[in-house]
Amino acid sequence: xxxxxxxxxxxxVEAGEYVLGLMDDAARADFEARLASNPELRRLxxxxxxxxxxxxxxxxxxxxxxxxxxxxxxxxxxxxSNVVDLQARRxxxxxxxxxxxxxxxxxxxSVLGVVASSVAYMRAPPGAPRLVxxxxxxxxxxxxxxxxxxxxxxxxxxxxxxxxxxxxxLQVWTLPDPATGPVSMGLLEAVRAxxxxxxxxxxxxxxxxxxxxxxxxxxxxxxxxxGPIIGKGYARTPRI
Amino acid sequence: MDYAGLVQACARGDRQALRKLYxxxxxxxxxxxxxxxxxxxxxxxxxxxxxxxxxxxxxxxxASIGSARAWIYTIVRHRALNVIRDGxxxxxxxxxxxAAIQDRTAVVDDAFGRLATESRLRTCLxxxxxxxxxxxxxxxxxxxxxxxxxxxxxxxxxxxKSWVRRALIALKDCMA
Numbered sequence: 001x002x003x004x005x006x007x008x009x010x011x012x013v014e015a016g017e018y019v020l021g022l023m024d025d026a027a028r029a030d031f032e033a034r035l036a037s038n039p040e041l042r043r044l045x046x047x048x049x050x051x052x053x054x055x056x057x058x059x060x061x062x063x064x065x066x067x068x069x070x071x072x073x074x075x076x077x078x079x080x081s082n083v084v085d086l087q088a089r090r091x092x093x094x095x096x097x098x099x100x101x102x103x104x105x106x107x108x109x110s111v112l113g114v115v116a117s118s119v120a121y122m123r124a125p126p127g128a129p130r131l132v133x134x135x136x137x138x139x140x141x142x143x144x145x146x147x148x149x150x151x152x153x154x155x156x157x158x159x160x161x162x163x164x165x166x167x168x169x170l171q172v173w174t175l176p177d178p179a180t181g182p183v184s185m186g187l188l189e190a191v192r193a194x195x196x197x198x199x200x201x202x203x204x205x206x207x208x209x210x211x212x213x214x215x216x217x218x219x220x221x222x223x224x225x226x227g228p229i230i231g232k233g234y235a236r237t238p239r240i
Numbered sequence: 241m242d243y244a245g246l247v248q249a250c251a252r253g254d255r256q257a258l259r260k261l262y263x264x265x266x267x268x269x270x271x272x273x274x275x276x277x278x279x280x281x282x283x284x285x286x287x288x289x290x291x292x293x294x295x296x297x298x299x300x301x302x303a304s305i306g307s308a309r310a311w312i313y314t315i316v317r318h319r320a321l322n323v324i325r326d327g328x329x330x331x332x333x334x335x336x337x338x339a340a341i342q343d344r345t346a347v348v349d350d351a352f353g354r355l356a357t358e359s360r361l362r363t364c365l366x367x368x369x370x371x372x373x374x375x376x377x378x379x380x381x382x383x384x385x386x387x388x389x390x391x392x393x394x395x396x397x398x399x400x401k402s403w404v405r406r407a408l409i410a411l412k413d414c415m416a
Contacts, residue, residue: 013405047412054361056268058354
Protein backbone atom coordinates (compact mmCIF):
# COMPACT_ATOMS: atom_id res chain seq x y z
CA UNK A 1 0.00 0.00 0.00
CA UNK A 2 2.92 2.30 0.71
CA UNK A 3 4.20 1.81 -2.78
CA UNK A 4 2.31 4.36 -4.87
CA UNK A 5 2.65 2.37 -8.06
CA UNK A 6 0.74 -0.51 -6.49
CA UNK A 7 -2.28 1.51 -5.52
CA UNK A 8 -4.14 1.38 -8.81
CA UNK A 9 -3.84 -2.40 -8.70
CA UNK A 10 -5.02 -2.53 -5.10
CA UNK A 11 -8.12 -0.58 -5.99
CA UNK A 12 -8.74 -2.69 -9.08
CA VAL A 13 -8.33 -5.87 -7.03
CA GLU A 14 -10.76 -4.58 -4.46
CA ALA A 15 -13.26 -3.68 -7.17
CA GLY A 16 -12.80 -7.16 -8.62
CA GLU A 17 -13.24 -8.92 -5.28
CA TYR A 18 -16.32 -6.81 -4.64
CA VAL A 19 -17.88 -7.77 -7.96
CA LEU A 20 -16.97 -11.44 -7.47
CA GLY A 21 -18.73 -11.37 -4.09
CA LEU A 22 -15.63 -12.36 -2.14
CA MET A 23 -15.78 -9.68 0.55
CA ASP A 24 -17.12 -10.41 4.01
CA ASP A 25 -19.91 -8.21 5.33
CA ALA A 26 -17.64 -5.71 7.07
CA ALA A 27 -15.30 -5.29 4.11
CA ARG A 28 -18.23 -4.93 1.75
CA ALA A 29 -19.91 -2.27 3.88
CA ASP A 30 -16.62 -0.37 4.09
CA PHE A 31 -16.09 -0.66 0.35
CA GLU A 32 -19.61 0.50 -0.47
CA ALA A 33 -19.17 3.54 1.74
CA ARG A 34 -16.04 4.49 -0.22
CA LEU A 35 -17.76 3.66 -3.50
CA ALA A 36 -20.39 6.30 -2.85
CA SER A 37 -17.80 9.07 -2.82
CA ASN A 38 -15.07 7.79 -5.13
CA PRO A 39 -15.74 8.11 -8.89
CA GLU A 40 -12.57 6.18 -9.78
CA LEU A 41 -13.70 3.23 -7.68
CA ARG A 42 -17.11 3.36 -9.35
CA ARG A 43 -15.48 3.31 -12.76
CA LEU A 44 -13.43 0.26 -11.77
CA UNK A 45 -16.51 -1.56 -10.45
CA UNK A 46 -18.43 -0.73 -13.63
CA UNK A 47 -15.56 -2.11 -15.73
CA UNK A 48 -15.39 -5.36 -13.71
CA UNK A 49 -19.16 -5.82 -13.90
CA UNK A 50 -19.22 -5.39 -17.66
CA UNK A 51 -16.21 -7.69 -18.05
CA UNK A 52 -17.75 -10.58 -16.12
CA UNK A 53 -21.27 -10.09 -17.46
CA UNK A 54 -20.11 -11.89 -20.59
CA UNK A 55 -19.80 -15.11 -18.57
CA UNK A 56 -23.39 -14.76 -17.33
CA UNK A 57 -24.62 -14.23 -20.87
CA UNK A 58 -23.28 -17.67 -21.84
CA UNK A 59 -25.88 -19.29 -19.56
CA UNK A 60 -28.79 -20.93 -21.29
CA UNK A 61 -31.93 -21.74 -19.40
CA UNK A 62 -35.23 -23.43 -20.00
CA UNK A 63 -38.32 -21.21 -19.89
CA UNK A 64 -39.43 -20.43 -16.35
CA UNK A 65 -42.49 -22.13 -14.93
CA UNK A 66 -45.69 -20.21 -15.59
CA UNK A 67 -46.23 -19.54 -11.90
CA UNK A 68 -42.96 -17.64 -11.53
CA UNK A 69 -44.21 -14.41 -13.09
CA UNK A 70 -47.41 -14.71 -11.10
CA UNK A 71 -45.42 -14.92 -7.87
CA UNK A 72 -43.32 -11.93 -8.88
CA UNK A 73 -46.46 -9.90 -9.62
CA UNK A 74 -47.91 -10.84 -6.26
CA UNK A 75 -44.66 -9.90 -4.56
CA UNK A 76 -44.56 -6.56 -6.36
CA UNK A 77 -48.17 -5.82 -5.44
CA UNK A 78 -47.54 -6.73 -1.83
CA UNK A 79 -44.27 -4.95 -1.27
CA UNK A 80 -44.08 -2.00 -3.68
CA SER A 81 -42.17 -0.10 -1.06
CA ASN A 82 -42.04 3.23 -2.81
CA VAL A 83 -45.70 3.31 -3.70
CA VAL A 84 -47.77 2.24 -0.73
CA ASP A 85 -46.76 4.84 1.77
CA LEU A 86 -50.27 6.06 2.40
CA GLN A 87 -51.63 2.55 2.68
CA ALA A 88 -48.86 1.64 5.07
CA ARG A 89 -49.68 4.62 7.24
CA ARG A 90 -53.28 3.59 7.22
CA UNK A 91 -52.57 0.15 8.58
CA UNK A 92 -49.88 1.30 10.98
CA UNK A 93 -51.58 4.49 12.06
CA UNK A 94 -50.59 4.03 15.68
CA UNK A 95 -46.91 3.85 14.81
CA UNK A 96 -45.06 7.14 15.24
CA UNK A 97 -43.30 8.75 12.30
CA UNK A 98 -40.36 6.76 11.07
CA UNK A 99 -36.88 8.25 11.32
CA UNK A 100 -37.11 9.14 7.65
CA UNK A 101 -40.52 10.68 8.20
CA UNK A 102 -39.06 12.73 11.00
CA UNK A 103 -36.22 14.05 8.88
CA UNK A 104 -38.52 14.76 5.98
CA UNK A 105 -40.80 16.66 8.33
CA UNK A 106 -37.79 18.52 9.64
CA UNK A 107 -36.60 19.36 6.14
CA UNK A 108 -40.09 20.48 5.19
CA UNK A 109 -40.21 22.77 8.19
CA SER A 110 -36.82 24.24 7.39
CA VAL A 111 -37.67 25.20 3.82
CA LEU A 112 -41.18 26.26 4.71
CA GLY A 113 -40.35 29.82 5.65
CA VAL A 114 -38.65 30.61 2.37
CA VAL A 115 -41.08 28.95 0.02
CA ALA A 116 -44.35 29.83 1.69
CA SER A 117 -43.55 33.52 1.85
CA SER A 118 -42.64 33.69 -1.83
CA VAL A 119 -45.91 32.04 -2.75
CA ALA A 120 -47.81 34.53 -0.65
CA TYR A 121 -46.13 37.32 -2.58
CA MET A 122 -46.53 35.73 -6.00
CA ARG A 123 -50.22 35.00 -5.97
CA ALA A 124 -52.58 36.40 -3.48
CA PRO A 125 -54.98 33.54 -2.79
CA PRO A 126 -58.73 34.05 -2.64
CA GLY A 127 -58.31 33.86 1.09
CA ALA A 128 -55.16 33.05 2.97
CA PRO A 129 -54.27 29.35 2.98
CA ARG A 130 -55.21 27.69 6.20
CA LEU A 131 -52.29 25.34 5.96
CA VAL A 132 -49.27 24.94 3.73
CA UNK A 133 -47.58 21.68 2.83
CA UNK A 134 -44.17 21.37 1.22
CA UNK A 135 -43.99 18.06 -0.61
CA UNK A 136 -40.55 16.50 -0.75
CA UNK A 137 -39.27 13.75 -3.01
CA UNK A 138 -37.25 10.78 -1.73
CA UNK A 139 -34.10 12.89 -2.00
CA UNK A 140 -35.70 15.35 0.46
CA UNK A 141 -35.91 17.98 -2.29
CA UNK A 142 -39.07 20.14 -2.41
CA UNK A 143 -41.13 19.35 -5.52
CA UNK A 144 -44.44 21.06 -4.84
CA UNK A 145 -46.51 23.08 -2.39
CA UNK A 146 -50.09 22.38 -1.41
CA UNK A 147 -52.16 25.12 0.18
CA UNK A 148 -55.40 24.11 1.83
CA UNK A 149 -58.08 26.73 1.24
CA UNK A 150 -61.13 25.22 2.95
CA UNK A 151 -62.63 21.81 3.64
CA UNK A 152 -62.56 20.70 -0.02
CA UNK A 153 -60.33 23.00 -2.08
CA UNK A 154 -56.56 22.99 -2.30
CA UNK A 155 -54.12 24.80 -4.51
CA UNK A 156 -51.13 22.83 -5.78
CA UNK A 157 -48.04 24.79 -6.83
CA UNK A 158 -45.29 22.64 -8.40
CA UNK A 159 -41.77 23.87 -7.67
CA UNK A 160 -39.90 21.80 -10.24
CA UNK A 161 -40.68 20.41 -13.65
CA UNK A 162 -42.01 16.88 -13.24
CA UNK A 163 -41.54 14.49 -16.12
CA UNK A 164 -44.93 12.84 -16.77
CA UNK A 165 -45.10 10.15 -19.51
CA UNK A 166 -48.03 10.58 -21.93
CA UNK A 167 -49.90 7.60 -20.49
CA UNK A 168 -49.57 8.80 -16.89
CA UNK A 169 -50.98 11.52 -14.73
CA LEU A 170 -50.15 13.17 -11.42
CA GLN A 171 -52.70 12.56 -8.69
CA VAL A 172 -52.91 14.41 -5.39
CA TRP A 173 -53.90 12.59 -2.20
CA THR A 174 -54.45 13.36 1.41
CA LEU A 175 -54.96 11.33 4.55
CA PRO A 176 -57.63 13.17 6.56
CA ASP A 177 -58.01 10.27 8.93
CA PRO A 178 -55.99 7.04 9.09
CA ALA A 179 -59.18 5.04 9.51
CA THR A 180 -60.61 6.39 6.24
CA GLY A 181 -57.43 5.91 4.30
CA PRO A 182 -56.07 8.10 1.49
CA VAL A 183 -58.52 10.27 -0.40
CA SER A 184 -57.94 11.62 -3.91
CA MET A 185 -58.02 15.42 -4.19
CA GLY A 186 -57.87 15.24 -7.99
CA LEU A 187 -55.52 15.07 -10.95
CA LEU A 188 -52.93 17.62 -12.05
CA GLU A 189 -53.60 18.08 -15.76
CA ALA A 190 -50.38 20.04 -16.19
CA VAL A 191 -47.34 20.81 -14.09
CA ARG A 192 -48.44 24.31 -13.06
CA ALA A 193 -50.35 25.94 -10.23
CA UNK A 194 -53.77 24.28 -10.10
CA UNK A 195 -56.85 24.70 -7.96
CA UNK A 196 -58.33 21.31 -7.08
CA UNK A 197 -61.67 20.57 -5.55
CA UNK A 198 -61.94 17.22 -3.79
CA UNK A 199 -64.74 15.73 -1.73
CA UNK A 200 -65.86 17.59 1.37
CA UNK A 201 -63.60 16.39 4.15
CA UNK A 202 -62.96 17.22 7.76
CA UNK A 203 -61.20 20.59 8.01
CA UNK A 204 -57.50 19.96 7.24
CA UNK A 205 -55.34 19.95 10.34
CA UNK A 206 -51.65 20.44 10.99
CA UNK A 207 -49.57 17.32 10.31
CA UNK A 208 -52.10 16.00 7.82
CA UNK A 209 -50.27 14.05 5.11
CA UNK A 210 -50.44 15.14 1.46
CA UNK A 211 -48.87 13.23 -1.37
CA UNK A 212 -48.56 13.33 -5.16
CA UNK A 213 -48.20 10.02 -7.01
CA UNK A 214 -47.75 9.07 -10.62
CA UNK A 215 -50.80 7.10 -11.76
CA UNK A 216 -52.19 5.70 -15.03
CA UNK A 217 -53.89 8.35 -17.21
CA UNK A 218 -57.31 9.09 -15.76
CA UNK A 219 -56.17 8.44 -12.23
CA UNK A 220 -55.57 5.41 -10.04
CA UNK A 221 -57.85 2.56 -11.10
CA UNK A 222 -58.22 1.39 -7.49
CA UNK A 223 -59.09 4.68 -5.81
CA UNK A 224 -55.91 4.31 -3.77
CA UNK A 225 -52.38 5.40 -4.66
CA UNK A 226 -50.72 2.71 -6.77
CA GLY A 227 -47.81 4.49 -8.45
CA PRO A 228 -44.51 5.90 -7.23
CA ILE A 229 -44.54 8.85 -4.85
CA ILE A 230 -43.44 12.07 -6.52
CA GLY A 231 -43.57 14.04 -3.31
CA LYS A 232 -45.12 14.02 0.12
CA GLY A 233 -45.28 16.27 3.13
CA TYR A 234 -47.15 17.23 6.26
CA ALA A 235 -49.37 20.28 6.65
CA ARG A 236 -48.01 23.21 8.65
CA THR A 237 -49.60 26.41 9.85
CA PRO A 238 -48.16 29.39 7.94
CA ARG A 239 -47.20 32.52 9.87
CA ILE A 240 -49.07 35.13 7.90
CA MET B 241 -33.13 -3.77 -25.92
CA ASP B 242 -33.09 -0.54 -23.91
CA TYR B 243 -32.39 -1.98 -20.46
CA ALA B 244 -31.76 1.38 -18.82
CA GLY B 245 -35.02 2.74 -20.23
CA LEU B 246 -36.94 -0.27 -18.88
CA VAL B 247 -35.38 0.03 -15.42
CA GLN B 248 -36.25 3.74 -15.37
CA ALA B 249 -39.81 2.88 -16.43
CA CYS B 250 -40.02 0.48 -13.47
CA ALA B 251 -39.06 3.40 -11.24
CA ARG B 252 -42.09 5.25 -12.60
CA GLY B 253 -44.34 2.34 -11.66
CA ASP B 254 -44.65 0.77 -15.11
CA ARG B 255 -45.18 -2.95 -14.56
CA GLN B 256 -45.12 -3.68 -18.29
CA ALA B 257 -41.47 -2.64 -18.24
CA LEU B 258 -40.73 -5.19 -15.51
CA ARG B 259 -42.53 -7.81 -17.59
CA LYS B 260 -40.40 -6.97 -20.64
CA LEU B 261 -37.21 -7.40 -18.61
CA TYR B 262 -38.59 -10.68 -17.33
CA UNK B 263 -39.50 -11.98 -20.79
CA UNK B 264 -36.09 -11.06 -22.09
CA UNK B 265 -33.87 -12.27 -19.25
CA UNK B 266 -35.67 -14.57 -16.79
CA UNK B 267 -34.65 -17.89 -18.39
CA UNK B 268 -30.98 -16.88 -18.56
CA UNK B 269 -31.06 -15.40 -15.04
CA UNK B 270 -32.41 -18.67 -13.67
CA UNK B 271 -29.54 -20.49 -15.35
CA UNK B 272 -27.05 -18.02 -13.86
CA UNK B 273 -28.55 -18.50 -10.38
CA UNK B 274 -28.55 -22.26 -10.87
CA UNK B 275 -24.82 -22.24 -11.54
CA UNK B 276 -24.50 -20.94 -7.97
CA UNK B 277 -27.36 -22.54 -6.00
CA UNK B 278 -27.44 -25.75 -8.11
CA UNK B 279 -31.09 -26.63 -7.63
CA UNK B 280 -33.52 -25.39 -10.24
CA UNK B 281 -36.39 -24.66 -7.85
CA UNK B 282 -34.09 -22.60 -5.62
CA UNK B 283 -32.78 -20.77 -8.69
CA UNK B 284 -36.37 -19.83 -9.57
CA UNK B 285 -36.90 -18.51 -6.04
CA UNK B 286 -33.73 -16.46 -6.38
CA UNK B 287 -35.00 -14.92 -9.61
CA UNK B 288 -38.41 -14.30 -8.07
CA UNK B 289 -36.87 -12.35 -5.17
CA UNK B 290 -34.47 -10.61 -7.54
CA UNK B 291 -37.27 -9.28 -9.77
CA UNK B 292 -39.10 -7.89 -6.76
CA UNK B 293 -35.85 -6.19 -5.76
CA UNK B 294 -35.37 -4.88 -9.29
CA UNK B 295 -38.81 -3.28 -9.00
CA UNK B 296 -38.18 -1.85 -5.56
CA UNK B 297 -34.66 -0.62 -6.25
CA UNK B 298 -35.25 0.62 -9.79
CA UNK B 299 -35.18 4.25 -8.70
CA UNK B 300 -31.70 3.75 -7.24
CA UNK B 301 -30.16 2.31 -10.42
CA UNK B 302 -26.97 4.25 -11.05
CA ALA B 303 -25.41 4.04 -14.51
CA SER B 304 -22.04 5.20 -13.14
CA ILE B 305 -21.37 1.74 -11.66
CA GLY B 306 -22.32 -0.26 -14.73
CA SER B 307 -25.00 -0.83 -17.35
CA ALA B 308 -28.60 -1.62 -16.46
CA ARG B 309 -28.15 -5.16 -17.73
CA ALA B 310 -25.10 -5.71 -15.52
CA TRP B 311 -27.07 -4.22 -12.61
CA ILE B 312 -29.83 -6.81 -13.10
CA TYR B 313 -27.36 -9.69 -13.20
CA THR B 314 -25.60 -8.31 -10.12
CA ILE B 315 -28.87 -8.36 -8.17
CA VAL B 316 -29.48 -11.99 -9.14
CA ARG B 317 -25.92 -13.04 -8.31
CA HIS B 318 -26.04 -11.30 -4.92
CA ARG B 319 -29.33 -12.94 -4.09
CA ALA B 320 -27.97 -16.36 -5.09
CA LEU B 321 -24.82 -15.81 -3.03
CA ASN B 322 -26.91 -14.84 0.00
CA VAL B 323 -28.96 -17.99 -0.35
CA ILE B 324 -25.96 -20.33 -0.39
CA ARG B 325 -24.12 -18.44 2.36
CA ASP B 326 -27.22 -18.62 4.55
CA GLY B 327 -27.85 -22.26 3.69
CA UNK B 328 -24.14 -23.19 3.92
CA UNK B 329 -24.32 -25.38 0.83
CA UNK B 330 -25.94 -28.37 2.43
CA UNK B 331 -25.99 -30.20 -0.86
CA UNK B 332 -22.27 -30.02 -1.28
CA UNK B 333 -21.62 -31.52 2.13
CA UNK B 334 -24.13 -34.28 1.67
CA UNK B 335 -23.22 -35.46 -1.78
CA UNK B 336 -20.26 -37.51 -2.75
CA UNK B 337 -17.32 -35.14 -2.69
CA UNK B 338 -15.83 -36.29 -5.97
CA ALA B 339 -19.17 -35.94 -7.77
CA ALA B 340 -19.58 -32.46 -6.32
CA ILE B 341 -16.16 -31.39 -7.52
CA GLN B 342 -16.84 -32.77 -10.97
CA ASP B 343 -20.16 -30.95 -11.06
CA ARG B 344 -18.61 -27.59 -10.11
CA THR B 345 -15.77 -28.02 -12.53
CA ALA B 346 -18.23 -28.88 -15.28
CA VAL B 347 -20.27 -25.72 -14.59
CA VAL B 348 -17.17 -23.54 -14.76
CA ASP B 349 -15.76 -25.26 -17.84
CA ASP B 350 -19.12 -24.94 -19.55
CA ALA B 351 -19.29 -21.17 -18.95
CA PHE B 352 -15.70 -20.68 -20.09
CA GLY B 353 -16.18 -22.94 -23.11
CA ARG B 354 -19.25 -21.04 -24.23
CA LEU B 355 -17.43 -17.72 -24.53
CA ALA B 356 -17.21 -16.81 -28.20
CA THR B 357 -13.90 -17.75 -29.85
CA GLU B 358 -13.32 -14.13 -30.81
CA SER B 359 -14.11 -12.93 -27.26
CA ARG B 360 -11.38 -10.79 -25.75
CA LEU B 361 -12.36 -12.10 -22.31
CA ARG B 362 -11.79 -15.64 -23.55
CA THR B 363 -8.38 -14.82 -25.02
CA CYS B 364 -7.30 -13.09 -21.82
CA LEU B 365 -8.59 -15.90 -19.58
CA UNK B 366 -6.74 -18.46 -21.72
CA UNK B 367 -3.52 -16.55 -21.11
CA UNK B 368 -3.81 -16.99 -17.32
CA UNK B 369 -2.39 -20.06 -15.52
CA UNK B 370 -5.01 -22.73 -15.21
CA UNK B 371 -5.19 -22.75 -11.38
CA UNK B 372 -5.58 -18.99 -11.17
CA UNK B 373 -8.12 -18.92 -13.97
CA UNK B 374 -10.06 -21.75 -12.35
CA UNK B 375 -10.10 -19.94 -9.00
CA UNK B 376 -11.48 -16.80 -10.62
CA UNK B 377 -14.14 -18.71 -12.54
CA UNK B 378 -15.16 -20.78 -9.51
CA UNK B 379 -15.74 -17.52 -7.70
CA UNK B 380 -17.68 -15.67 -10.39
CA UNK B 381 -19.54 -18.49 -12.08
CA UNK B 382 -20.14 -20.92 -9.20
CA UNK B 383 -20.16 -18.34 -6.39
CA UNK B 384 -17.32 -19.97 -4.47
CA UNK B 385 -15.79 -18.25 -1.43
CA UNK B 386 -12.02 -18.16 -0.88
CA UNK B 387 -12.39 -21.04 1.61
CA UNK B 388 -14.37 -23.16 -0.83
CA UNK B 389 -11.88 -22.53 -3.61
CA UNK B 390 -9.08 -23.56 -1.26
CA UNK B 391 -10.96 -26.73 -0.32
CA UNK B 392 -11.70 -27.72 -3.87
CA UNK B 393 -8.24 -26.90 -5.20
CA UNK B 394 -6.59 -28.45 -2.11
CA UNK B 395 -4.43 -25.43 -1.32
CA UNK B 396 -4.19 -23.13 1.74
CA UNK B 397 -6.74 -20.32 1.81
CA UNK B 398 -3.97 -17.71 1.40
CA UNK B 399 -3.00 -19.35 -1.86
CA UNK B 400 -6.58 -19.27 -3.09
CA LYS B 401 -6.84 -15.56 -2.26
CA SER B 402 -3.60 -14.82 -4.00
CA TRP B 403 -4.62 -16.79 -7.11
CA VAL B 404 -7.86 -14.86 -7.43
CA ARG B 405 -6.04 -11.53 -7.00
CA ARG B 406 -3.42 -12.37 -9.59
CA ALA B 407 -6.06 -13.53 -12.01
CA LEU B 408 -7.98 -10.26 -11.53
CA ILE B 409 -4.86 -8.19 -12.17
CA ALA B 410 -3.82 -10.27 -15.19
CA LEU B 411 -7.31 -9.98 -16.64
CA LYS B 412 -7.50 -6.24 -16.14
CA ASP B 413 -4.08 -5.67 -17.67
CA CYS B 414 -4.83 -7.94 -20.61
CA MET B 415 -8.16 -6.28 -21.36
CA ALA B 416 -6.98 -2.71 -20.86
